[in-house]
Amino acid sequence: MKKLTVPRFLITVLMVFVGFTLSSCLNNDSPEIPPVKMDDLKGNYKGKLIIVQGNSKREGVKDFKVKKDTISFAEFPITEIVKTVVKDPAKAEAALKTMGKIKYELQYAAVINTANNVIELTLAPKTMELQIPVDGVNKKTVVEFISKQKGYYVGLDQTLRYALTAEKITVDGTLVTPYEVIDYNFPFCIKN
Template sequence: MKKLFVLKAFVIAFIALLGLSLTSCNDDKYEPIPVKIGDENGKYRAKLITKQGNNRTEKIIDFVAKDSVITYKEFPVKEIVMTVLEDEAKTNVALDAMGDIEYKLDFTPKLLAEQNVIELELEPKVMTLQIPVDGQTKTAVVTFTANEKGYYVGQDFSMRYGFVADKITVDGADLTPFEKIEYSFPYSLKY
């Protein structure tokens, strides 16, 4: 009888303690850390989605944002080279010979304090590639455009943006037909 009483008292105390621990305070409010220009600077690990027609690839890449410039030490150019050469074996040989391609993407930051984000006006530069093929070198000039703005989000310290390779010129002549190559960075985390 005494054991039953102790067990009941223990269960009642446990339920009361559980009930108290689940109640929240009325003054629990999320106060975001306000962003400021310069918060977008840093090292990022990004998910890159590349689309060209029905082909889609995903990979993880790193980049650095500093002083209104995003710098990729290893920009993925496989789709560009494949478009120029139209042969996978030659593309792989050319990519090995070319090594890592650095690309710099300029942007202008604008603070949107009411949304706690920094808007990024992207200003893509032209990329020039020297593509070795069959003992010769083809010069490819890639023109990028950014039709949408990017954002640095203060809530999770992430950057989101995208741009498009919408024209390639090979040895002075426009590459036709050409299907645009979309580079989308839907989620890039600062580390």
């Protein structure tokens, strides 16, 4: 009786062909990440906020809205600013309750970085003017903000990241000294 055998060369070629076929199928299954567009940036956000002043650090969650060229806060966190101006903790808490919600708008210019699939934000913070009530008198307080780095909207995970610093505070025309800067870091913000 004769045995029917397939030459080893044919089996090897067949295995290599099947391997290439399966490999090409696997490579095409990776998800496509769409390129980022300027309109992706607009919307309502909820973000992690880390406020650092000297050795003091406070974390929380903050809501804000991003429009064409503005980041708008319906309630900007001013606790550290007020406590810098009003040293007495009880008076600072009373002032915060009296002042209520403070709105703030942060201007920005944006460009798309196609190589990294991000939108880069050059922040242009404006000064914030507050009237802080202490002992029946309003202290005119001016806070000067700066931005030390660019902000980013990342297309891969669709998050916004940025930071700003309260560099100087002036009360009734006098610079607060000594003063430790207040850093507002938004490391991870997502759309609602």
